[in-house]
Amino acid sequence: MAALQHKILLDESQLPTQWYNVVPDLPEPPPPPLHPGTLQPVGPDDLAPLFPEALIAQEVTGERYVDIPGEVLDVYRLWRPAPLYRAHRLEKALGTPARIYYKYEGVSPAGSHKPNTAVPQAFYNAQAGIRKLTTETGAGQWGTALAFAGALFDLDVEIWQVGASYDQKPYRRTMMEVFGARVHRSPSDLTDAGRGIRAEDPQHPGSLGIAISEAVEVAAADPGTRYALGSVLNHVLLHQTVIGEEALLQLAAVEEKPDVVVGCTGGGSNFGGLVFPILREKLAGRMSPTIRAVEPASCPSLTRGVYAYDFGDTAGMTPLMKMHTLGHDFVPDPIHAGGLRYHGMSPLLSHVHELGLLEALALPQTECFAAAVQFARTEGIVPAPEPTHALAACIREALACRESGEEKVILTALCGHGHLDLGAYDAYLSGRMADEAVTDERLAPALAGLPPVPAGS
Numbered sequence: 001m002a003a004l005q006h007k008i009l010l011d012e013s014q015l016p017t018q019w020y021n022v023v024p025d026l027p028e029p030p031p032p033p034l035h036p037g038t039l040q041p042v043g044p045d046d047l048a049p050l051f052p053e054a055l056i057a058q059e060v061t062g063e064r065y066v067d068i069p070g071e072v073l074d075v076y077r078l079w080r081p082a083p084l085y086r087a088h089r090l091e092k093a094l095g096t097p098a099r100i101y102y103k104y105e106g107v108s109p110a111g112s113h114k115p116n117t118a119v120p121q122a123f124y125n126a127q128a129g130i131r132k133l134t135t136e137t138g139a140g141q142w143g144t145a146l147a148f149a150g151a152l153f154d155l156d157v158e159i160w161q162v163g164a165s166y167d168q169k170p171y172r173r174t175m176m177e178v179f180g181a182r183v184h185r186s187p188s189d190l191t192d193a194g195r196g197i198r199a200e201d202p203q204h205p206g207s208l209g210i211a212i213s214e215a216v217e218v219a220a221a222d223p224g225t226r227y228a229l230g231s232v233l234n235h236v237l238l239h240q241t242v243i244g245e246e247a248l249l250q251l252a253a254v255e256e257k258p259d260v261v262v263g264c265t266g267g268g269s270n271f272g273g274l275v276f277p278i279l280r281e282k283l284a285g286r287m288s289p290t291i292r293a294v295e296p297a298s299c300p301s302l303t304r305g306v307y308a309y310d311f312g313d314t315a316g317m318t319p320l321m322k323m324h325t326l327g328h329d330f331v332p333d334p335i336h337a338g339g340l341r342y343h344g345m346s347p348l349l350s351h352v353h354e355l356g357l358l359e360a361l362a363l364p365q366t367e368c369f370a371a372a373v374q375f376a377r378t379e380g381i382v383p384a385p386e387p388t389h390a391l392a393a394c395i396r397e398a399l400a401c402r403e404s405g406e407e408k409v410i411l412t413a414l415c416g417h418g419h420l421d422l423g424a425y426d427a428y429l430s431g432r433m434a435d436e437a438v439t440d441e442r443l444a445p446a447l448a449g450l451p452p453v454p455a456g457s
């Protein structure tokens, strides 16, 4: 019997040494972020209280490639290159002629793709003489990644965790604390943004938008503190492109090209990281995959949001970004995929969607957990709740291939493991997980609260 090749591994010497910026390869540049007061494009000075110069430069760079600093590569080598797996047993269970590959990011110290950007963000802040970083976290994966990176570069890390996740996932807080971070339940009494919300509802479940407001408020008030964002922004997606660059090398090693690339989208960073290098190949005519983003039906920014200028946070302290948004006041149902509960979508991915270069689909969480359980029982990895969405979409595609007989190559990012999300699996397995149907009436108030920006912007 021929041995099954499950893992496609790269040598350390094949670790990418540059991040890829998709912007210069797009047919049109994305619309700029605007200052909420003047409605003029924001300049570096507007961002300087929040981010170090090197990251601001990466946010707006027109260069196609950005060198990865040696100090960052040294940390990446703790777990990168990450494995690409062929899902032989899942394929067999589905009876599909499709070949399914998943890039596994759960091998990182934080158990997700988030350290790919946490490490360079901590590095550039430390290099600029910053002593402390603030941030938000939803499910806790980003907070864990930044706490880890802060520990390596000697930075204090203070984290506002979305209340619903803080209550549901105490071990995530412990993990952040093990790495040395301080963690607050958001909304908190430590900021104007948090106090305002708690005055109206002391038991408020929180949202990523609220937690961002709190972290930004604290960073903006202290010259020795900066803010770090785990998704959405261009420099974050830039750092994540190591995922797609490695996956391309790994697929080439087994002489495959993807026909379908699917990933889950919260703020868009694991998806952008997987997809942008592949989009480069597609735009250059070297491959022609369908590219598909999958989001939760309970927080459907790409499929049911509007493409408009909106704030990145709830209190309205960030620049206005043109993106697919449900409105910055939208508070999603506390579904278990905490990392996908963001009202907006990366402006760069939103722009790519507007250009017609990617499809989007929203899935209910019970279908996603059914897929994850099938995946765990065949492949042996318990996925984080977020990539269960990508897996459910892979399974839909693979079953369509069973009907049509097409031998498609399906590629996805399994962007994290779910070892600290077993409560969600318990809810699913015991029949306590429900699918929330989000009505148009429920979406309307937050959409009505979008900031007024003149037409044509």
Ligand SMILES: *Cc1c(COP(=O)(O)O)cnc(C)c1O
Residues within 6 Å of the ligand: 112, 113, 114, 141, 142, 230, 231, 232, 264, 265, 266, 267, 268, 269, 270, 271, 339, 340, 384, 386, 387, 415, 416, 417
């Ligand atoms: C944070 C997170 C997400 C969502 O964020 P993106 O920026 O959309 O990738 C998805 N999966 C995992 C495992 C995460 O930690």
